[in-house]
Amino acid sequence: MTADSKRPEGSLAEQEEAPLVWSARWSLTTRILAVNILAIILFGGGFFYLDTYRTRLVDTRMDVMADQLAQLDEALEAARPDQRQRLIDSFTRATESRLRFYAPGGAKLSDSFTSGPPTYTLRDPDLQPWKRDAARAMDRGIDWIVGAPTYPDFEEPRTDVGGAWPEVVEAFRTGKASSRFRYAPERTPLLSAARVVDLETPEVMMMTLNARDITRTVRAERLRLAIVVSMVLITSVLLSLFLARTIVRPLRRLARAAVRVRLGRAREVVVPRLPSRRDEIGTLARALSDMTQALRERIDAGEHFAADVTHELKNPIASVRSAIEGLGRVTTDAQREQLLAIADEDVRRLDRLVTDISDASRIDAQLSRTLFEPIDIGLMIESMLAGRAARAGNGPNPRIAFARPRKGTTTVMGDGHRLERAIDNVIDNAISFSPDAGLVCIAATRLGDEVHIRVDDDGPGIDPDQREAIFRRFHSERPRDEAFGKHSGLGLAIARTIIEGHQGTISARDRDDGKRGASLLITLPARERSEEQG
Structure with a gap:
């Protein structure tokens, strides 16, 4: 990986690091709990659905009541006068409702509760057990939370006349069916529907119904949903605490160790x-x-x-x-x-x-x-050797042979000045160990995704147990005939640092041809083919 390829990664990491605004001071445990509980709250939004479910049940029941009144109207018109009361009694028993008839002036003409036994009874909440009070309080609380519309409470008028019922007045005025929703004293829906019937004279027929089954159905669904939400909430909290424990505890251990490393109080902080x-x-x-x-x-x-x-x-x-x-x-x-x-x-x-x-x-x-750029190793070595030859004197020196590769085959990404310094140090090392009549052989080839640079000398070679030590700083193993202090002992160490900085390697080994001497091999990642073509 090259230096220029590292920079986009750093900038990408900075882009991915989104700052925390409103939750910046929250602990990790709190955030995990908040996220999971928020999901449960959203799941608890099913209570809103139950409110719409109740509304649909009420609307459906009112439509059914309107249809029933229409059918009863047709039946009453077709029946003889002496059969009408029996028909009304049968209707109220089948529908568990109450029927009242009002004259155009508002006077009550008849009432199914006076001609027969009542089909429903409005219960006094003061006489019911505390569980019913708790259920009603819960109903009010949920209605307030979900923002359910408010409906009036049902009260029997002191004087039962048509004018006391808005639905009866509206039916007389418009000639169309009219309905109302009210709460009975025990907070169950009391539904009413009024319709004009034309018997001997126009009358308004009003049907009232205490729909306790709607309340029972909605409460049962709310109970089931509450049980499910409670179970999911408890499970989510426990799982969140478990998740927070498995995440936060090791992070705290790592943080404490990092603090000890920063303080430097322990030499070997684990x-x-x-x-x-x-x-x-x-x-x-x-x-x-x-x-x-x-x-x-x-x-x-x-x-x-x-x-x-x-x-x-x-x-x-x-x-x-x-x-x-x-x-x-x-x-x-x-x-x-x-x-x-x-x-x-x-x-x-x-x-x-x-x-x-x-x-x-x-x-x-x-x-x-450093921003790396394409470097042709073959051309670079050729230029280095030309400059070295121009600076060389007339004294005896080892000869240098370079097997020049085909142009463009040994291209790498790197810093040309630094790579030249590394290879020059390796060549200097080979020359210093070669005799005056010796030969230093340099070769650069591409093998797969790597560029290999080999420098062979005719020197005494390197003992296997010293092949790693020669790359250490201030290594003091020098030729016997070399003047003291001519080399600093940093040349190969600098070369290794430069090569490793280019994601490459440098190592010492025996010569491939079996001759006496040492061979230093440098490997560097070759430039990708797509980059060369582009």
């Missing part, structure tokens, strides 16, 4: 990895543990690096100090020139050390901010 968790929290725990371990290794590496720097700088500083102190004691120009030469060499060595140390300490940070 961040729980939660191996049994296979969800996102487990992934987070293992990522934090790995991050903490990497941070600890980084700190240790920094401490070791500082110690190594101190050690490497002490020798040339001590040598310069000794040379300067000796200048005051020498008496000949030859001795003075010798001490000055020593001091000059030590100063140059210090300059190389400081430069390499500066580069080694900044490479990681610089690579993380």
Whole structure:
């Protein structure tokens, strides 16, 4: 993965991080409970449906009453006068209703409750048990919650005349059927419907009905719904608490461990990895543990690096100090020139050390901010070798052979300056270990999705137990005939840092042709074919 490919991911992560506004101060447990309880509240909206269900039942019953009155009207007109009372009695018993007839002036002509036994009785709520009072209180509460329309209470008029009934007045006035909804004293629907009938004279027939079955049906449905909502609510709260516990507790453990790491009071703070968790929290725990371990290794590496720097700088500083102190004691120009030469060499060595140390300490940070671009490794190595040949003197040096690849086949995404520095360090290392008449072979090839860069030398080779150590900073294994202080011991360490910053690898091994010497292999991710064609 290249540096420029990392940036879109960061910007995407910033876009996905939506700020919490109204719930910013809520704990995770509270949010889980709130979300689940809100879902139950929405489910409890079924009470609204029951209110519309009751309204539909009432409307249907009123329509049925209107149809029944129409049928009774036809039957009364077809019957003989002496059969009409028997027909009315049969109708009221079958429908459990009450029929009253009013003259156009409002006088009551007849009443089924006076000509026969009552078919329903309005119950006094004061004489009923407390359970009925609780049911009525619940009905009122639910009606208030759902915003049900209010209906008047039913009261028998002191003087039973047509003018006391709005539905009778409306029927006389319009000539059409009229109906009303009222609450009986025990809060059950009392429905009434009035219709003009034309017997010997026009009369208004009014039918009243105490529809207790509607209340029983609605209450039964409300009870079932309340039981279901209560069970779901209890289950949801328990599951929410369980879910909050499985999420919040490990997060708190991770937070406490992170605080201990920040405070630095314990050298080896163990961040729980939660191996049994296979969800996102487990992934987070293992990522934090790995991050903490990497941070600890980084700190240790920094401490070791500082110690190594101190050690490497002490020798040339001590040598310069000794040379300067000796200048005051020498008496000949030859001795003075010798001490000055020593001091000059030590100063140059210090300059190389400081430069390499500066580069080694900044490479990681610089690579993380660098925008990678396509680099043809073959062309880059060819240009490097041309420049090296132009700078070379006439003295004996190992020869360099480069197997140049076909143009465009070894393209990678990276920072050309840094890659050139890494490969140049590897070539310098090979040259330093090769004899004057030796040969350094360089090859760059593409194998699948990788570009391989191989540098072989004719030197003494590298012992297997030293093949990893040579990439450590200030590694001191140098050729015997090399002047002291000519190399800082950071070249291969810098090369590895640069290569790994490009998602590549560098390793030491034996030469493929079996000859004496060492082979350093660099692998880098090749540029994708689609990018090359695009």
